[in-house]
Amino acid sequence: MLEKLQPIFSILPQVASPAHRVSFKEKLKWTGIILVLYFVLSNIPLYGLSPLAVDQFAQLRAVLAGSFGSILTLGIGPIVSASIVLQLLVGGKILKLDLSQHEDKALFQGAQKLLAIIFTLFEALVMVLTGAIAATSQSYIWILILQMTIGGILVIFLDEVISKWGFGSGVGLFIAGGVAQQIIVGAFNPLASPTQPGVPAGKLTGFLYLLSTGQSPDVVYYLMPVISVIIVFLVVVYAESMRVEIPLSYGGVKGARGKYPLRFIYASNMPVILASALLLNVQLFANIFQKIGYPILGTISNGQAINGLAYYLTPPSSIEVLFTDPLRVLFYGVVFIGICILFAILWVELSGIGPKQVAKQLHGMGMQIPGFRSSKRQFEKILKKYIPAITVLGGAFVGLLAFGADLTSALGGGTGVLLTVGIVYRLYEEIAQEQLMDMHPMLRKFLGD
Template sequence: MSLKDSLEPIFNKLPAVASPEGHVHFKNKLMWTLGILVLYFALANVPLFGLSADSIDLFESYRAFFAGASGSLMLLGIGPIVTASIVLQLLVGADVIKLDMSNPSDQAFFQGAQKFMVFVMIVLEALPQIAGGYIQPDAALAATLGVNTGVITFIIFIQICIGGVLVLFMDEVVSKWGIGSGVGLFIVAGVSQQIVTGLFNWTSDTSGLPTGFFPKWIYILQNVEADFLFSGDGIMFMLVSGGILALVSTVVIFLLVVYVESTRIEIPLAHSAVRGARGKFPVKLIYASVLPMILVRALQANIQMVGLLLSSKGITFLGEFSGSTPINGLMYYLAPIHSPYDWIPSLVRESFTSYGAPVPAAWQIILHVFVDATFLIAGGIVFALFWIETTGMGAKPTAKKIFNSGMQIPGFRRNIGSIEKVMIRYIPKVTVIGGAFIGFLTLVASLLGTLGGAGGTGLLLTVSIVYRLYEDIASEQMMEMHPMVRSFFGQE
């Protein structure tokens, strides 16, 4: 008996959201999606019972695309889902687990394995934070209740696990009953909230300036001399501290992603039975979407977590940390770039002085940027290729889908092999180019920074997900008006 045959009965018994028996009407899908979104915001505002204010958020820098909320039930966010996906995609891509993703049976096994792995990752991401002392129990509450702090710690652990499981099933509800995916929906919700905060928040930051862009400039115009603003230091102040660079970056990235999302190669199709019925199959430049960027950043986040946990135990050969920020060693070079404070020498000096750590030399800063660029571009290509194979977007599954819909490519025989040969000409190449391009775009956005500290990756993901959500809504409305279109999408 193979390992697959042994594990399949276990995966089949895992709790799951029931799939709809027939077509779910657009209005119902919209209601499910909005309902889960409201539930997400509600859970993100439910604080963990017994959590001490001295606790440290290990993933603070990654909140934009982990879609979590510090100190709440949503502490882990989509982290376990993404990490499970990374592990399985690497195992399948390296042929450690041999699966044919065009086979429905293997697809079902992959989905079952991914769900099982998510449960494992929920525990593995929660335990180190507790064992490392980053998530701390409230000693005063323990004394009031007359219990040991270990009891409060266990209660916190259970709450975190419950939150992680809720995110998994909320994602499943959206995927089966709603529009798009829950993972994408939660990212959009979190980043949008950060951008709105970055525009209108009146709360002062550590420099004494209001956090929001508009309140900040009202304060600057009222309190800062014009002579200073137009000096060399003043221009740097306006660009970075004043948020102009972040605003320009946010707008440019938004426009670029919308343009790139609309850039595509269209392969002509004709219906084999209905003369004159023609269509096109679009192969987008960002064919694998920008979701592989989550996998790249999540991989970096997990590497940083390992370094941070070792550092907390006095093992510093990988690097030392100030809070959750690496300040030297290998971990410094492997850390993602988040803003100009990570690569502009004067701003890096300012940051490291506040940490009380030695300031990196110019060559170290350049190497840090180079390593992050390599991670994003090479990782974007690798994970984009894995992504299309594990989600049924590769040449073979796509050819089968087109064939089953009754369509064919004019000038070629009507069989799956002929369609697949045409798809092989385009899909792998476009996937590689798109993966590299989206990695480069993420790097640029990360270097320039964004409004609200959402980060280049978070902004990029949000714009792309919203654009694709708009397309999904348009296609759902089309299927409502033309039920025959559902056959192409494999729906009843």
């Protein structure tokens, strides 16, 4: 089916792939340029937006990596939504693609880009036409849709530049950049709070101001979000260092031994991103059904779900909700963690890090496990003891940690902080490895880069 769409894929604009190995300095340059462009675009306001517009998706804004009211309002939502659809189609064998094959991987990437562009237009239409993004007048509706669509498409290509010329992925970089900005502003903003005139809006600056003026600040309100950020940071860094190490020996060199590490958070933080984007689409469709007179997913009022499935799948952002509506917290937690586990399993298979793919890779490098016969089947048998288990446990862990951090109202959003720490940790590892290979070219040849 995708082969029939190949002519369309070929005419889609694309970022040229590098014809040479991109050096460390060049990757660093492009990563910096794209990050600056992202922040510039996130500060270009939507022309024609109503000053009374409310951000219906504020609780998911950190995961969307978008800035409400700017042309990047959609953020990475369309990219992730397209990825969800294709992952489910490939995982369900509806699209029979072997992503270890270059041709099938190219088809998958082409389909993902086309679908992301379609989702960009679709989400812009839904947000504006359902009133989630309010225009100052009817004459500005299509202007708003056009601006949001252009911004969404720009994000798709900025992500492609990072994937080919920079470090990591644009999706991860934009999430980390947006959340880091929220944390810094949320903690140290010196400007006056709109709810407390004269008191700085930042949590730490406001707390210190009240102490210095002899007043008694609310410790939970001011310090809990900051403490939550620190706790999530420490837990994620510790979890990232947890791993199962499989001993290896190199068949061609006597005495050459090493270890193959299997991280505890094996599927990285992608399950949380995908799960959050899926819940975003529940909110979008709740808006659509309500607009046409069939609020089967729940009722939306003043930009917030107040009942139905959409209400129960809205992230609880305060510890108070645990006491006022425990059923909602329990339902959301179980569903969110379950979805994270599902996407962790799908992500491992589709990203080529499942037992079968890893066994093929290690066997092809001439590796073997000491005490066992060197064969792909033997590798796969041993890896199947570990990879499925840590995939499920890791997916449940990141889901539970994101859910718990959201309840504590952590600065930048609990889910956002979790994603940012994981993204920055892996980005640091990639930068360190790239710099090492630039310093030692022979190491690059040994690793097959």
